[in-house]
Amino acid sequence: MRTSRLPRRAVALAGAALLTTALAACSSSGMDHDMEGMNHGHAASASPSATDGHAMPGMDHGMPGAEGAGAPADNRAGYRLTAAAALSAGQQTDYRFSITGPDGKPVTAFAVEQTKQMHFYAIRSDLTGFQHLHPTMAADGTWTAQLDALTPGSWRTYASFTPDSGDGKGTALILSRTVNVDGKAEPAALPPASTTAQVDGYTVTLQGTPMANMAHPMTVTVTKDGKPVTDLQPYLDTYAHLTAFHEGDMAFAHLHPESEAKNGGRGGPDLAFHAEFPQPGNWRLFLQFQTADRLHTAAVTLKVG
Template structure:
């Protein structure tokens, strides 16, 4: 009896080992990124956060007035809570428009095809180079099989991080906001642009943007933006994505992501000159802010560096 049972036990052990190996490979495929980003500080591939990262994050961040529910977390991982950002595109051509294709898979490993609408869109997609230049904010198109295509403007050579911001409308992630990212390489000689010094004002298309407030790392803090033109207050801001301004920020060094919106109530094409924000930037240091606002049907993007203590 013992002799005949041993082969059976060995077969069961081998089968169990094979199943575990297959599961490990599947998890590794979802948790790995083409840039080896799992070894970078601040990355989260589904593991429990460390004490230091937990202290920097605010669980109520997405529920605060003016904050985008989609932008919880720093976005420096390609996986979270079983959801995974996958793509076969590890490189994109330099100097010309490029199509980046990606898929979001759920905890069951299948492509997600149902997404909730946030600020009039089901997916917000961002591109930023490692030196915090070349900012792009676009809204990709999804095919029936769950494959998204993001049509990017010409990219300069270097390393780029691409962020997908979304909320599933069903399954375990329903009602939750996710920001996942991967990096791509744009071949060629990379010339890095030094980060401009911290400043309270920026110029774009004849407009002057002035930031007031002193945000502190990991704390909600009031901040305001005033927009003027030729020294006069601007009062004809038009709604853009259901708000008067769209503000995205990236942290110097690791390109960590933050996203917030004005608390100012939208009232037709009469926005401005001052927009109030409830700012919460998780870590200290320099952040590059990109403020998008619309007048006369034209979108303007102002950029400035904000130092957070």
């Protein structure tokens, strides 16, 4: 994120609390499958492009003390996310947005975090249709995220970034706003809590016992056809990218494995995490990992006691 090196942590916007760690597994078992409308992100690669730069190993989007505590909001610490409030359903969309600073001017200087200056997410209010994108910025500070077709209903978008100039330089921020997609919405029921998820022939197994306001270790294991997977490629400087959203208020948690990806190396099958959730309830987790230059996204519901 910044040039200073801090322990790996993760931030969540949940009620009035900040989530500062990584993933937790749920306490019940079962099987969860791919979610309709899920987007794995665009054009994954084993290494970032030259224009993206590199993040410091072990860094993430939102460290303790960063602005971001509380329910999702489109403005914090004088920074504001400005974007359209409505979109059309059923078609790809170039979603444009900008970040303005305390001086009211568009922000154009951003620090590189996990190889990107901006991490952008879109998810429907029933926690379906997850998309994790890396938009491009024009010279005037306008960002463009190429959203895949959205289903009708209420969505939230999230912009995760750190300004690299001005009063907020070095402050990790997550801004969010609601986007209404036209048409008749058909909400989907949240899948039950589970310790496993399947995607593209891979099985992801979670081990750990999450409890609100308590730190717990956990392990994520990736297998295929019952065999350990050991060819996980680096993705955003780690071997897995984890994002979670809280049922109801859509609080956001950005999560990371403890170990960093090795240059040219391969990871798996086990990924170690620590977890600390500020409130109980259901969290919908999206685990992204890459093999053979293909990005996979597994979804699972986690029950935090």
